[in-house]
Each structure stands twice: as C-alpha cells, then as structure tokens.
Amino acid sequence: MIKKYDYIICGAGLSGLILSHKIINDRYFDNKSVLIIDKDLSHRDHKTWCFWEEKESIWNDYVVKAWSNICFKSTNILKETHLENITYKMIKSVFFFESIINKIKNEKNFTIIEDEITEIKEDSVVKVKTKSNEFQSDFIFNSLFDLNSLKSSYPLLIQHFKGWTIKTDHEFFNDDVATIMDFSINQKNDTRFFYVLPISKNKALVEFTLFSKSFLADEEYDLELKKYIKKLGIKSYVIDEKEKGAIPMTCHPFDKNNSNRIINIGTAGGWTKPSSGYTFKFVDKNCEKIINFLKEKKFSKKISFKTRHWIYDLIFLHVLYTKNNLGKNLFEKMFAKNKTELVLRFLDNDTSIKEEINIASSFPKVLFTKSLFQNIGKILKYYF
CATH class of the missing domain: 3.30.9.10 (D-Amino Acid Oxidase, subunit A, domain 2)
Incomplete structure (x- = not known):
C-alpha cells in the first residue's frame, strides 16, 4: 500500500528547510503529516547566506554574525553606511541545516528519508517515486533543479x-x-x-x-x-x-511550471533575485505565502510569487546580458545616487513606485528604455 502524506517536500535544501521551519512553528499544521525526501542528508557543502532585515527576527538564533555598517566600494566611490533600521546578517549553511534537521526529527508529524527521487507526477493524486519507494500527497513542494536543464528565451x-x-x-x-x-x-x-x-x-x-x-x-x-x-x-x-x-x-517564468498540487520552490521556483542572486529573504517571504495559502485553502497554479520588480529585473538583466562589462558602472551609479537603505530595500523588492522611479533615474535612460521595448513581448506574455 502506498503511504500518503498531507505534504511532501522534495529536497532538504534552504527552501525545504525554511518551509519545514514555518510549518513546525504554526499550530495549524500540528496534525498535518509531512514527508521530507533528500538524496543525501550526511554531506553538506559549506555555504554562506547573507541578507538584511530588522534587527529582531525568527532567524536570529542561526545568525553567526551581523553588521550595522556596510561598505560599497568601486574605482570611483567608497561609501560606508550605518544602517539605522536594518542589519546585514550572515548564516552558515552547515549550522543552519543541522539545527533545523534536529528540530524536524523531534516533530511527530514529520518523517525524513534519504532516497533519490526519480519521478514526480500528478494524476488524480500527486505521487513521488524514489529508487526504493513511492508516496502520495495532497501537495508536493519541489526544490530539485538542474541548471543544465534550463533552456529559455530569457537572458x-x-x-x-x-x-x-x-x-x-x-x-x-x-x-x-x-x-x-x-x-x-x-x-x-x-x-x-x-x-x-x-x-x-x-x-x-x-x-x-x-x-x-x-x-x-x-x-x-x-x-x-x-x-x-x-x-x-x-x-x-x-x-x-x-x-x-x-x-x-534569469527571469524565466518558473511558476508557469506549477500545478494546483505541485509547487516548485527555491531555485526551482525562480525564488532567487534575478538581478542580484540574493536568495534567503525571498525564500523566507515566499514560504510565508505558501503557509498562508495553505491555511486559507486558496492554493492553485495561478498563485504567483512575482511582483512588479520582476519587470525591473528583466530589464536590468537584459542589459547585463548584452553588455556585461557595464555591471560595475551600473551598480556604482545606483549606490552613488541613492541612499544605501533605499538600494537595499529595492533589491529586496520592498519599495514604492515613486522610490523605484528614483532608482531607475540612476541608470542610462536610452539603454534601459531600449531594453524595456526589447522585452515588452515577454512582459505581456507573462502577465496576460
């Protein structure tokens, strides 16, 4: 008999662990069964995740170092800023992984297995096949991703x-x-x-x-x-x-691959900030959205994790893709012409339209307007 779980999380990487952490900390899910499948729980590469947020947060127990002063340097600028409202934080992946896994192992409604996933499919139910077993679930959250498989018309x-x-x-x-x-x-x-x-x-x-x-x-x-x-x-x-x-x-529309019951998360879901590579806070925010959607029973493939900042990322990334040598100059202009905390909030997708116009005015107008028109088809296709 195939064992069924309420939720299956494929991959115990950053997104899988943050989602698990949020499920554990919400009493709504106390009676929900959760299966985590990962190929290898014993070997973890050393990784560092950095992000900025309020001084107090649920992640502070995992932060190994935090800074209230940050510096941006280039050939033509040296800008050191004291952060008034946020701090820049560092988390080490090995400690984070060990801490969350130990927490998961103490939860009665969680099961963790080490096995290689061979197939994820959706029929009348959703199924995950591994080399040695098969499981069913109401919802699957998949973080498995192969960079070599990404073929896209997007830069x-x-x-x-x-x-x-x-x-x-x-x-x-x-x-x-x-x-x-x-x-x-x-x-x-x-x-x-x-x-x-x-x-x-x-x-x-x-x-x-x-x-x-x-x-x-x-x-x-x-x-x-x-x-x-x-x-x-x-x-x-x-x-x-x-x-x-x-x-x-990349601004590839990863969420178009989602279904009503299979949601791609982390890198597989396009949760990395396309124009900067920052990931941790976007995983945090999007996992919180998933928690709320599950509680409100509003889950569907129409759920989007994108904001209008996706358009800015698309334009900026297209410029970098076609003129990669301009990267230094563009970041230099952005930090030189704007307050550092505004730049950080912009990179966090947490700005108003007025603030975004101010940021946009830092960049070469002709170059970025040209990039906008060259990508207008992708923008219309994504939203309509």
Missing part, C-alpha cells in the same frame, strides 16, 4: 563564486563593517566584485563573485582570491574554510 547569466574564510596572525579586520561589494578590480569585460565579511578582527570570509555567461577554470578563482587578499595588505593567513557555488540569474 541567463550565472552568478558563480568562490570564497575563502581566512584567519590572519594578527587583528586586521574591522569586524563592525561588512563590504558587500568591491568592484575595484579588473573587470575583464565581466561583472566582477568581492565580498569581505569579517567574523572577527582576525577572521573573515573573502569571496570572489562574477555575473557572466560561463565559468572560470578553478585555478582562476584561486588566483583572483590570492591577488585580492594581497591587495588588502594581508601577508600571512591560513584558509579555514572554502566554499564554491553557482546561482542562475
């Missing part, structure tokens, strides 16, 4: 990065300030920048990030990291941790 850039958490032999870093973008490096016709996120005065994550159409050879990331650390003036250090990853930057 696609890859945000790819490699970071080293380094320790110096003396106090070097100002751990009150996080450098969220440093463009003062050779762009090589790409969009390239560094993060410097100090965890203490002698420990920091230094990360090299690119927005481009293709990857670099692994040794090129290492070379750029070494050059940048030397440029900072650090002569002696040890590498404590390494992390590497890639995020698709």
